[in-house]
Amino acid sequence: MSRPTLRTKFCDTMGIEYPIVSAGMGPSLIGEATGATVDLVVAVSDAGGLGVLGAAGYTVDQMQEAIREVKKQTDKPFGVDVLLPAAQVEGGDVRPEDIQDIPVQDVLKAALPETHYKWFLSIKEEHKLPDLDIEIKGGSTTSRPHASIKVILEEKVPLFCAGLGNPGFMIEDAHANGVKVLGLVGNTKNARRVAESGADFVVAQGHEAGGHTGRIGTMALLPQALDACGRTPLLAAGGIGDGRAVAACLAMGCAGVWVGTRFLATKESGLVDEQGRFIVNATDEDTRRSKLYTGKTSRTVYSSVHDLWDKSGLEMLPFPQQSLLASAVIGSFHKAKKFDYVGPFSGQISGLIDEIKPAAKVVEQMVNEAVDILCHRLPDTVVAKA
Ligand SMILES: Cc1cc2nc3c(=O)[nH]c(=O)nc-3n(C[C@H](O)[C@H](O)[C@H](O)COP(=O)(O)O)c2cc1C
Structure with a gap:
């Protein structure tokens, strides 16, 4: 059987089949290698989406090793996500001689x-x-943003993702190295700022998302962020767990989706069994947004x-x-x-997740369902005439 088609401009620019991105999710608070691991990146990219390595919390050397491992295992495009806190970017990297674990x-x-x-x-x-x-870790990518960027550009990673902060200062260098740049935001003001700084893509992430998250719900944020971004393609994030949400985001004008929690609950994310059970057992009311985990607001399973x-x-x-x-x-x-x-970072969409499954299956089911909605269910259920 031929594969379904679901393509946007984002796919054409990145050279991928489907506009589905697995979010950059860093290791857990206690340093376990969970989240957007090499295995998850390879599985999603091989399935036709775009896998993004969660390198916040890695050392620069660990990140480089992981990038090389991804390249060894797949020739498909992928991304790397790091955090660019403004103070660290302006103040400069922690010096190698000052690094201490x-x-x-x-x-x-x-x-x-x-x-x-x-x-x-x-x-x-x-x-x-x-x-x-x-x-x-004294030498994490977050404490050494400039060294991290240098490695990502040298390694010619197809997509650089800034999970925090404005990547504007490095876009010219990135483009000179053939690297596209994406910035993640949680409100309209920052969406405009990142788009105006010349980023190739913006991700607008709503309040319901897992991990660090803002105050605006996805449904309210997307149209405002779309308007603010103008011609810069926008990906939707926060609460996307199946093909219904994918179809809705594409219908709204988004160029793709950036999905965290649903890909965390996969066999490739390195999630320990007990934490997987937390997500599988959670209802939509079982997450909490609090400053408890980091001092900044983040959402975890209660x-x-x-x-x-x-x-x-x-x-x-x-x-x-x-x-x-x-x-x-x-x-x-x-x-x-x-x-x-020990509840993991996780979003409100946890209530929809009842199984830890292979990441390729998540991509396949999202695509099949979105295509079915756009081709069949919508024309069958909605009468619209211009
Ligand atoms: C376990 C976990 C870890 C995360 N870590 C990061 C991170 O290191 N960098 C980042 O940009 N976003 C991080 N996020 C946020 C995701 O990139 C993404 O925006 C969010 O998960 C989307 O919402 P969803 O969980 O409802 O799909 C994390 C999210 C989760 C669930």
């Missing part, structure tokens, strides 16, 4: 306010949690750690101090295998 256990006392440190110790004692052995935090009565710490505290608490529960306290 710091054991979380050793810095907590010095880095946290006494009240928060004591809270961590009380949780540890009450729940009989073991000592931690996770490390903060877990008992939220209750512990609410009861603590403590002030939220700023980013990245809060991530240190959350990594320590969640990492300790994880090490103790008390998984009820």
Whole structure:
């Protein structure tokens, strides 16, 4: 049987078959290699979509190794996602000689306010949690954005994705190296800013998304962001879990979709079984947007750690101090295998997900359903005449 056709300008520009992108999802808060792994990128790109490696949280060397591994396993186009915090971009990379991997256990006392440190110790004692052995990577791509960009351009990665910050300053260099540039935004103002800076594509991500997320719902954000982006193609993100959402986004004028949670719940994402179960069992009401995990608002599946935090009565710490505290608490529960306290980053679409399946199947089903809607269901159910 021939493959269905579902193509937009985004596909033509990127040389891919379907306008479905698996989002750049970095490793988990406690450093597990989950999210947009090499395996996920290869599976999605081989299935006709475009896989994006989640390199936030990798060291620059780990990112380069992963890029080379993707290239070894597929000759299809793919992307790499890093974060470009403005302060780090302007202030410059952490110098190689200053890079240190710091054991979380050793810095907590010095880095946290006494009240928060004591809270961590009380949780540890009450729940009989073991000592931690996770490390903060001193040389992550986020702390070395310029070195990361250099590697991505040298490796001629087809699509550079900025998950945070405006990539405008590197677009000329990227284009000189044949690399396209995409920027992820959560509101109309930033959509306009990134489009005006010359990015090839903008992703507008709605409030319902997993991971760091803004205040505007996808349905309200998309038309406003589309207007703001003008001729720059816009991809939709936040709450996209099947072909119905794909068809709706294309109907609205988007050039494609950027999908996180649905691809997190696949066999290739490296998600540990217990975390997969969290997503599969979740209803649409079971995620929470909170600053608990990082100090910036992010959406995760609700877990008992939220209750512990609410009861603590403590002030939220700023980013990245809060991530240190959350990594320590969640990492300790994880090490103790008390998984009820370890909910993954995940979006409201979790309620629709009832199975961990191969990523290629997700692409295939999204395409088949969207094509069926656009070719058959819509003309059958909607009477429209111009
Ligand atoms: C587990 C997880 C990790 C994420 N990590 C990143 C990241 O490192 N960089 C980034 O740009 N976006 C990250 N995101 C957000 C996604 O790129 C994407 O915008 C979002 O998942 C889309 O919404 P959805 O989850 O409803 O599909 C993450 C999302 C999830 C679920």
